[in-house]
Amino acid sequence: MTTATATSTRIFNFAPGPAVLPEQCLKQAQQDIWNIADSGIGVLEHSHRGSVIKKVFEEAEADCRKVANISDDYAVIFQQGGSTLQFAMCPMNFLTPDKTADYLHTGAWSKKAIREAKLFGNVHLAYDGTGDNFDHIPGPDEINYSANPEYVYYCDNNTIFGTEWSAPPQTDHLLVADMCSNMFSRPIDINRHAVLFASGQKNLGPSGGTLVIIRKDFLEKANADLPVMLDYQTQVDKGSMLNTPPVFAVYFMGLVFKWILANGGLKGMAKRNDEKAKLIYDAIDGSDFYQAVARPDSRSRMNVTFRTPNEDLDAKFVAEALENDLSGLKGHRSVGGLRASLYNALPMDGAKALAQFMADFAQKNG
Amino acid sequence: MTTATATSTRIFNFAPGPAVLPEQCLKQAQQDIWNIADSGIGVLEHSHRGSVIKKVFEEAEADCRKVANISDDYAVIFQQGGSTLQFAMCPMNFLTPDKTADYLHTGAWSKKAIREAKLFGNVHLAYDGTGDNFDHIPGPDEINYSANPEYVYYCDNNTIFGTEWSAPPQTDHLLVADMCSNMFSRPIDINRHAVLFASGQKNLGPSGGTLVIIRKDFLEKANADLPVMLDYQTQVDKGSMLNTPPVFAVYFMGLVFKWILANGGLKGMAKRNDEKAKLIYDAIDGSDFYQAVARPDSRSRMNVTFRTPNEDLDAKFVAEALENDLSGLKGHRSVGGLRASLYNALPMDGAKALAQFMADFAQKNG
Numbered sequence: 001m002t003t004a005t006a007t008s009t010r011i012f013n014f015a016p017g018p019a020v021l022p023e024q025c026l027k028q029a030q031q032d033i034w035n036i037a038d039s040g041i042g043v044l045e046h047s048h049r050g051s052v053i054k055k056v057f058e059e060a061e062a063d064c065r066k067v068a069n070i071s072d073d074y075a076v077i078f079q080q081g082g083s084t085l086q087f088a089m090c091p092m093n094f095l096t097p098d099k100t101a102d103y104l105h106t107g108a109w110s111k112k113a114i115r116e117a118k119l120f121g122n123v124h125l126a127y128d129g130t131g132d133n134f135d136h137i138p139g140p141d142e143i144n145y146s147a148n149p150e151y152v153y154y155c156d157n158n159t160i161f162g163t164e165w166s167a168p169p170q171t172d173h174l175l176v177a178d179m180c181s182n183m184f185s186r187p188i189d190i191n192r193h194a195v196l197f198a199s200g201q202k203n204l205g206p207s208g209g210t211l212v213i214i215r216k217d218f219l220e221k222a223n224a225d226l227p228v229m230l231d232y233q234t235q236v237d238k239g240s241m242l243n244t245p246p247v248f249a250v251y252f253m254g255l256v257f258k259w260i261l262a263n264g265g266l267k268g269m270a271k272r273n274d275e276k277a278k279l280i281y282d283a284i285d286g287s288d289f290y291q292a293v294a295r296p297d298s299r300s301r302m303n304v305t306f307r308t309p310n311e312d313l314d315a316k317f318v319a320e321a322l323e324n325d326l327s328g329l330k331g332h333r334s335v336g337g338l339r340a341s342l343y344n345a346l347p348m349d350g351a352k353a354l355a356q357f358m359a360d361f362a363q364k365n366g
Numbered sequence: 367m368t369t370a371t372a373t374s375t376r377i378f379n380f381a382p383g384p385a386v387l388p389e390q391c392l393k394q395a396q397q398d399i400w401n402i403a404d405s406g407i408g409v410l411e412h413s414h415r416g417s418v419i420k421k422v423f424e425e426a427e428a429d430c431r432k433v434a435n436i437s438d439d440y441a442v443i444f445q446q447g448g449s450t451l452q453f454a455m456c457p458m459n460f461l462t463p464d465k466t467a468d469y470l471h472t473g474a475w476s477k478k479a480i481r482e483a484k485l486f487g488n489v490h491l492a493y494d495g496t497g498d499n500f501d502h503i504p505g506p507d508e509i510n511y512s513a514n515p516e517y518v519y520y521c522d523n524n525t526i527f528g529t530e531w532s533a534p535p536q537t538d539h540l541l542v543a544d545m546c547s548n549m550f551s552r553p554i555d556i557n558r559h560a561v562l563f564a565s566g567q568k569n570l571g572p573s574g575g576t577l578v579i580i581r582k583d584f585l586e587k588a589n590a591d592l593p594v595m596l597d598y599q600t601q602v603d604k605g606s607m608l609n610t611p612p613v614f615a616v617y618f619m620g621l622v623f624k625w626i627l628a629n630g631g632l633k634g635m636a637k638r639n640d641e642k643a644k645l646i647y648d649a650i651d652g653s654d655f656y657q658a659v660a661r662p663d664s665r666s667r668m669n670v671t672f673r674t675p676n677e678d679l680d681a682k683f684v685a686e687a688l689e690n691d692l693s694g695l696k697g698h699r700s701v702g703g704l705r706a707s708l709y710n711a712l713p714m715d716g717a718k719a720l721a722q723f724m725a726d727f728a729q730k731n732g
Contacts, residue, residue, distance in 0.1 A: 010401055010407065018412060020407075034392055035376055040375060040693070041379050044572035044618070045572075050381070080446040080448070080451075081446045082610055084608065085446070087593075088593030088594075088596070116593050116594070119591060206410040208575070227454030229450050229451045244448055244565065247384060247574070
């Protein structure tokens with residue numbers, strides 16, 4: 001009843017990442033792994049310097065620019081190492097011991113980014129949500145910027161606590177955004193940013209590829225004499241082809257960009273994501289059984305965090321949901337409870353099936 | 367006539383990397399992308415913390431250890447960033463401005479590694495093949511080690527010039543080996559090494575994954591306060607799961623390790639690789655038409671570099687070979703001429719077809 005289609009062998013996947021991907025992209029990849037573009041060679045096996053993969057990369061970049069309306073003031077590059085390497089690359093490129101960046105500390109991911117930044121320069125904590133256990137996104141009154149930061153860093157969506165910025169922080173300084181878990185889930189104001197990055201495995205594709213969007217004139221301030229792989233300017237100059245890139249991850253991102261464009265673009269994504277999130281938050285708010293973790297004004301559309309009345313019921317919920325083909329609903333170990341991740345590719349039917357399951361489970365166990 | 371099978375839509379792929387992969391691994395991947403282990407979720411979409419991917423990683427490591435007989439004195443980790451990031455990570459972890467490593471400079475790849483090492487410590491060039499345009503691997507008389515290097519670095523196979531060490535350099539110091547292009551193509555003496563690394567896209571799998579084998583007691587000498595992604599000790603402690611790993615690349619390496627084990631292990635690989643290389647070198651040596659680039663005592667079994675009498679004929683060779691379903695034979699732009707890459711997964715029939723084409727082409731154009 002809750003499976004995707006009567007003929008499908010697949011179940012609904014609410015995992016926080018790696019996460020569900022569009023089925024039509026999976027089907028295309030199945031073909032192209034054997035033989036892409038009638039070349040007689042699979043996508044994994046082509047030289048990255050050859051015409052087939054060159055076209056894959058050119059289209060991925062062009063479609064990415066179309067998706068988010070990215071101007072020529074910005075470079076678009078595909079990297080490896082995930083967001084965790086970006087946590088280090090940003091300060092390695094743009095900080096020195098006599099420079100300061102402002103960090104807005106909203107959870108586990110910003111904590112990791114702050115640790116890396118301190119290796120290269122000064123970190124001013126413009127906001128620290130530790131005391132509130134990161135249950136909300138700060139309002140302007142809670143933020144104190146330093147006088148002249150090199151950049152202001154924020155994590156746009158916090159997968160673990162289930163909070164999300166409704167708009168970028170209000171500041172005149174250029175922003176660096178970790179958009180790992182909500183990139184391309186809604187329209188973005190690219191132009192307020194120096195750097196935006198997202199690893200693949202939420203809304204963009206498989207793990208192993210990282211999308212970095214970087215303002216070209218900001219690059220002029222970058223440090224010299226860095227290892228080539230960690231030098232943004234070199235990576236931009238080489239057009240993501242400094243060394244052998246993670247071809248399959250970029251190829252798959254390209255398929256997803258085309259899927260986004262064919263499904264209403266970022267506005268279409270946002271509309272469906274809002275609807276899916278509303279289904280689950282309504283299921284929480286409409287019951288006395290479930291309790292939301294994040295403050296209502298800070299709720300993530302990507303990761304809905306909630307609890308049943310106790311841990312035993314949380315565990316029972318996860319197990320029975322899986323029996324009903326609803327997978328990946330356990331909360332992160334540091335927060336506990338339950339978490340439903342509702343990325344772009346999670347079908348509306350999946351959200352409906354979960355909402356129905358939640359109602360049934362509450363009725364039986366309430 | 368030269369295609370793999372009458373029913374296949376695939377051609378023979380002599381590309382230097384990314385390169386041909388075993389067809390049975392490709393077929394397995396086609397299935398698992400839709401639904402792996404009957405879980406209802408594809409391999410790209412599973413949480414890396416879940417049981418399905420945990421098993422994939424555990425088996426990949428166990429099979430890797432079996433393939434190369436790797437003892438518990440060594441850690442086996444799967445990384446991102448390719449060999450180019452390893453060029454930086456080795457000196458970042460093990461050098462300081464008052465420490466020295468010895469580098470054996472045999473071509474374009476060691477040049478890149480030397481550039482990175484100089485950012486972190488002192489490089490002693492124990493051998494420099496620049497003057498001979500890297501046409502051979504140095505003998506013991508050509509190498510001058512420093513008094514007390516932290517490690518001795520070498521590139522085991524030079525894809526561009528087509529040279530390969532027949533055995534690791536003779537020294538009592540621990541070695542660091544770039545085995546990017548010949549890893550698991552023959553038996554290896556792991557125990558003479560501090561670190562061995564290879565990015566996936568030659569003998570191991572697709573690009574985007576990097577295998578690193580590292581001696582545990584050598585890690586005790588590593589520097590502290592590094593970015594976590596670049597800290598070998600942290601990566602080892604976290605068992606390749608510090609952050610979301612490149613799941614598909616590791617999954618595919620795991621398939622290839624099983625394929626190696628099922629096909630005679632490293633001895634089986636070496637035997638077939640020797641036979642394939644002999645077919646092509648015999649085609650060169652048995653003609654007055656072709657000329658080998660590398661010195662006979664230093665010839666690579668992986669990348670056979672050669673020339674026809676002139677550049678026009680080189681270009682004609684590449685074009686006509688492709689018409690005969692023999693792809694990827696153009697030499698690297700810095701050396702020119704022709705190059706046939708004969709990695710593990712290149713079928714014997716491919717080498718035979720190329721040898722036959724070479725004979726035919728020489729007869730027609732000689």
